Amino acid sequence: MSAAANRRTALRLGAAGAAGGGLAMSGATPASADPSTAGVVAGPVFDVRRYGAKGDGRTIDSPAINRAIAAAAKNGGTVFFPAGTYTSYSVRLRSDVTLHLDRGATLLAAQPRDGKGFDAPGEGAGNPYQDFGHSHWRASLIWGEGLENIGIGGPGRIDGAALVRNMTPESPPGTGDKAIALKLCRNVVIRDVTIVRGGHLSILPTGVDNLSIHNVTIDTVRDGINVDCCRNVRISHCTVNTHGDDAIVLKSSYALGFPRATENVTIADSMVSGYDVGTLVEGTFGREDPLAADRDGPTGRIKFGTESNGGFRNIAISNMIFERCRGLALETVDGGLLEDVTISNITMRDVSNTPFFLRLGARMRGPAGREIGKLRRVSISDVTVHNADPRYPSMIVGLPGHDVEDVRISNVRVHMRGGLSMTEAAEQPLDLINTFFAEPGAREPYAVPDRPQSYPEPSMFGILPAWAFYVRHATGVRMDNVDVHFERPDTRPAVVLEDVRDADLHRVRLSKAEGAPTFVLRDMSDFALHQSRPVGEARIPGHVVHEEL
Template sequence: MSTHISSRTPLLIACLLTLLSVVAGANPPKTALYYNVLDYGAKRDGSQLATASIKKAIDAAVATGGGTVYFPAGEYLTGPIHLKSNITIFIDAGALIKFSDNFDDYLPMVPSRWEGTNVTNFSPLFYAYKAENIAIVGRGTIDGQGKKWWDYFFEARKNKETRSKWQQEFDRVNPDVIKPDVHGTYDVGFLRPPFIQPMYCKNVRIEGITIQNSPFWTVNPEFCENVTVTGVTINNPPSPNTDGINPESCRYVHISDCHISVGDDCITIKSGKDEDGRKVGVPAENYTITNCTMLSGHGGVVIGSEMSGDVKKITIANCVFDGTDRGIRIKTARGRGGVVEEIRVSNIIMKDIREEAVMMNMQYTKTDPEPVSERTPRFRNIHISGITGNAQNAFVLRGLDEMPIDEVTFSDINLRTRDGVNILNATNVSLHDVRITTEAGPSLEAQNVQHLEIDGFKTLEPHAGVPLMQLKDAQDVYVHGCFPVEGTDTFLQLDGSKTEGVVVEGNNLRHVKTAVRKGDQVVEQAETSNASSYSIP
């Protein structure tokens, strides 16, 4: 006799097993818990401060081990929001959180970091201290209402003789602050708070939200590990120090798919300033930045100038800089100390850059040479490739007399600029397949350089009476693989009594009037050329 199994049998079996598990006392997994701020007294018409209601919602979530504090569509007015471990702030589409511009709402002051110096200061708008597994996500908007902060900062800087109650409080709680070597802002004693500042946190995520009108730096993780900022839009108008994303002294930072237009630098990597930064000694390391667009801002991606704790192992790729003052900018000064190294930049489109496409400046603050010490900064092992676009200036490298920039490569570059590449005080620099078309002047000028390799360098539009490349006081230079276009007057101009060891070979110079021209101070033996490489019939 055959046995017929109904199609409903599996479902009946599953139901029976579920019933048995309940009877046996098995606990089904909990779903994520949501804590709607409206249920804790918040009003979504912006009519009253929701600070206490939001805190109640966070505390309720913490009491159950964590959860999601939910902001449905509407407008909310609040003071600072302090996150705890295992808390997600979910700002839904249509929700707008406006932060109060009453400075008293950000008291009492809390441990913070301001431009690379540890201080006690106004509470950041979003703040977390030694928390884990925290997030701010959603499709809503947060507004820092920064204008009052900006205006008062300028007023305080002009009237240093008058000390407001906030400045007096800052003085009281910061009796032993280590001020940086060169900076006057701390003397003002009115330090605007960052918008989002988690400190000493692990597993931080900021995703999807729109941020606007920050009082100061916008997204500013400090001493954090495993930070992800993705799909975030930041809009700050022209305003003082309203950088976009500034992860400082963090490890394992991932920034992707962000759209940034701000009053200062778009993305900046930092690790502390001067003596305080060296004393703390926590580097910024293992960062990835990819698939971002940067519009208004002083720099697209910037390292420094606060880099006293070191910056290392950074990769920047697949970004568009459209109208920023500079593209890639690495800056420091004597007194900072620290090292910037192991930096990779690739596949960047730069459009209408108002100053340098790439700037590496160790003379950000003008100072006199001094003996090498812990105060001496270092730039080394920096590699840039795949840059296309237009800018006022191509690349500017400014090393120190006592500490040249070391180990830099540029490859696969195509830029149209007013001025070309300018290098001062550098060693072990290589340019491979670099095309710089200037409006006037040489495409490359270098002074006080050692171990310079130039391979496949050219311009598309040479200028009458102007050399393609001009070197002064250059030692151990290898120029090869170049094919200058028709109309090039002078391929290489050499100047300076220290110039020596210049080798020019393997180039196709058939369109060049003068291959190598030497200034009066250049000794005859300074340059060696393979004559047969000058012209290939």
């Protein structure tokens, strides 16, 4: 590893809906199994072995599995997988059917061969307004479109061994890239399963209403749970490890051919992480691989976006653990509204970029004529962060003339590793910035480019001239009982507020390096600071061009 890479790595990582009911047997089901609790369907049980599945890890069992599903769909029922390894191509869900993988059962994605493989992506694949993987559903291990009352349950395993991570329209016929993909479905329960090697997207519901994902474990390279254009979603008691991409991500793409909001979502009592791939389910929790494919640190976070045509409304995130991964990212860059979001009771440890990233941008990947979106009414409270990357303060960043509005941050404690200075903010040294996102080259420290059309990522701005908070193009920022401190002195200002109106900070405690200002106010109007340290009180009711406190 080069000296530059060593320096970068050191800074990044630091030192350290069930339904019950009687079972009418249609196949041999062990007395210990209760498949009726796996999903939303009660009724007869259809054992896949009765329909020809071998479960020997060699035979392609998807034809037999699909026969069992067809039989169950006639009047509703549960398709039961006893212990064994069911090597398969596409499993085609139907309405009123639950798949139940019993303990010791694995549904294994088979390698395409002899002209056979996963289903073709289907009509409409390749919509240009989002990544190809979000534009099709059928090239998956399990898929369904236009269904209702469906379930997938464990305690068995789904192994996407043969699924690819970067499928394109030019990929060979038979290629698959998702473990579970659902389009325009309703009343869906996914619970108690483990998913490993999930391809590009382990779980992709698009346009799904009334969705519950409960007690699911995912260990994969790319996205874990990817909720797109969905309404009434409950994600709870999940453990999602995704070193190279986002763990739980909300999107509102144009994949359906029209914008549709993701709304009424709760994410609770779960853990996201960026351990080395496979080491979560192994129980070794590996920390050897320092970078994701985009050359930032391990991903594994909760994110809104980047696809954001339809927007995000009424979202509550609570009781979460972030471990060795990036922090929260709330992004709307394609014209959608992001509003009415509450985030509470979060702990983060070994954060590989910023704890909080709120970004209103103007990428506008969608049909022409859309207006820039809005980001407003966000509350973040009761958060503890330890060992965060010193290059990236928490950020609230809009655009000129398009402010982020009404953000409240309270009861937050953040430990930053520190150790940087305004020299790095001016020089933008190549060993510290990520040129995958940031523009290289020295600059005046406060001359941070707006980059309205760029892909949103905390590293997009390079080394910022603040170490605790960087707030730009915002209105109505409130902070109360916020404590941010560094381990080693950082001589950048703690907080920079630029083009901000109406900022009220109460009981804010910040570390201070000798000779460095705590606050820098630029093009600031109506600033108030109360009962804080090291600056106790300040009130600026008017406008200031540049003032340091």
